[in-house]
Amino acid sequence: MRTLAETSDLLTNVVIVLGTVAWAVSGAMAAARHRLDWFGVVVLGVIVAVGGGTVRDGLLNLPISWIEEPWPVFLAAAVALLTIPPARRWGAAIDRWQMVLAADALGLGLFTVLGCDTALHAGTSSVVAVILGVMGGISGGVIRDVLLNRTPVVLTGEIYALAALAGAVAYVLLLHTGIDPVAALWIPVFLTFGLRLVALRRAWSIPAAVLDRVNRDR
Numbered sequence: 758m759r760t761l762a763e764t765s766d767l768l769t770n771v772v773i774v775l776g777t778v779a780w781a782v783s784g785a786m787a788a789a790r791h792r793l794d795w796f797g798v799v800v801l802g803v804i805v806a807v808g809g810g811t812v813r814d815g816l817l818n819l820p821i822s823w824i825e826e827p828w829p830v831f832l833a834a835a836v837a838l839l840t841i842p843p844a845r846r847w848g849a850a851i852d853r854w855q856m857v858l859a860a861d862a863l864g865l866g867l868f869t870v871l872g873c874d875t876a877l878h879a880g881t882s883s884v885v886a887v888i889l890g891v892m893g894g895i896s897g898g899v900i901r902d903v904l905l906n907r908t909p910v911v912l913t914g915e916i917y918a919l920a921a922l923a924g925a926v927a928y929v930l931l932l933h934t935g936i937d938p939v940a941a942l943w944i945p946v947f948l949t950f951g952l953r954l955v956a957l958r959r960a961w962s963i964p965a966a967v968l969d970r971v972n973r974d975r
């Protein structure tokens with residue numbers, strides 16, 4: 758089973774670039790919405806952009822990718838800076854356009870697949886690759902929400918980790934069919950992206966565990 762990392766360095770870097778840009782936009786716009794200063798916007802944009810990869814590489818005991826090659830940090834910082842003028846000009850209108858949610862969903866899809874591929878390339882089993890793919894995909898959003906003192910969206914019942922799980926499983930299954938990894942890449946990315954956006958639009962959610970009722974019954 759060939760992985761994307763073994764097939765195309767160029768496409769792997771394209772995924773990293775697109776994912777970094779998406780997460781930097783998500784982190785920076787969220788920071789601007791919480792009225793952080795420009796330095797806080799850049800810091801949060803960078804941390805969110807590289808956070809998922811840091812978690813993934815750390816769990817795989819690999820060299821942290823942005824320490825080995827720091828260009829994603831500079832890219833994320835530049836993207837975060839570029840979000841400041843539109844955030845100042847259009848403000849709340851950006852939320853109505855759902856740019857942050859779209860960027861978050863795209864970053865989720867890209868980094869989930871990248872996490873799966875990195876894990877498979879490192880020699881893990883398919884099950885472990887799926888788990889690490891989901892963790893790598895959701896970590897950026899978790900870090901963003903924790904730093905902004907919000908309950909992470911992955912814990913609020915939204916179709917978030919499940920969307921990442923669907924993409925991770927789809928990617929591993931596609932690779933097991935022998936399909937070219939380049940062709941296998943985009944299906945799970947858009948599956949995760951589309952599922953996340955449809956769930957938001959239709960207000961799909963996971964039912965909450967009603968612990969209060971259980972406690973009262975006792």
